[in-house]
Amino acid sequence: xxxxxxxxxxxxxxxxxxxxxxxxxxxxxxxxxxxxxxxxxxxxxxxxxxxxxxxxxxxxxxxxxxxxxxxxxxxxxxxxxxxxxxxxxxxxxxxxxxxxxxxxxxxxxxxxxxxxxxxxxxxxxxxxxxxxxxxxxxxxxxxxxxxxxxxxxxx
Ligand SMILES: C[S@@+](CC[C@H](N)C(=O)[O-])C[C@H]1O[C@@H](n2cnc3c(N)ncnc32)[C@H](O)[C@@H]1O
Numbered sequence: 001x002x003x004x005x006x007x008x009x010x011x012x013x014x015x016x017x018x019x020x021x022x023x024x025x026x027x028x029x030x031x032x033x034x035x036x037x038x039x040x041x042x043x044x045x046x047x048x049x050x051x052x053x054x055x056x057x058x059x060x061x062x063x064x065x066x067x068x069x070x071x072x073x074x075x076x077x078x079x080x081x082x083x084x085x086x087x088x089x090x091x092x093x094x095x096x097x098x099x100x101x102x103x104x105x106x107x108x109x110x111x112x113x114x115x116x117x118x119x120x121x122x123x124x125x126x127x128x129x130x131x132x133x134x135x136x137x138x139x140x141x142x143x144x145x146x147x148x149x150x151x152x153x154x155x
Pocket of ligand 1: 033034035036037038039040054055056057060079080081082096097098099102
């Protein structure tokens, strides 16, 4: 889900760039937190052993299932990541894109700690957020008056 009226164009460049930062994930056991409608889920499923796609929006989980119905190595879980419990030492890669911005500092801290226990010893945690401005340009009224006020050097 990208809240931007240019979403398709952004995705065309954004997805390959993000994937290029990841370690080779062939045969990995991957958990994708805040997976949304599965923009990345299928890309993982192409090479991974298994992918667990987690999101707390039932409709997104269903859309993800539909979008990636050609894969048999994806498990879907409708759950809130702040209360999510997974098996320790079970994953090679935990992936999040545009999730942490929805959590407060305490929730982020707790989640990062949990991901460390879910990962195998040589596993990877990948976190990606848009830091210089909020993502998207739709619904600016919901984002507030700071929406366009940032400039390099601003606090
Ligand atoms: C901006 S979307 C990004 C979706 C996907 N990662 C992508 O890049 O296309 C954020 C997603 O995080 C999910 N999300 C936000 N807070 C969550 C939480 N506490 N637990 C689970 N999912 C959450 C939302 O439902 C939404 O699907």
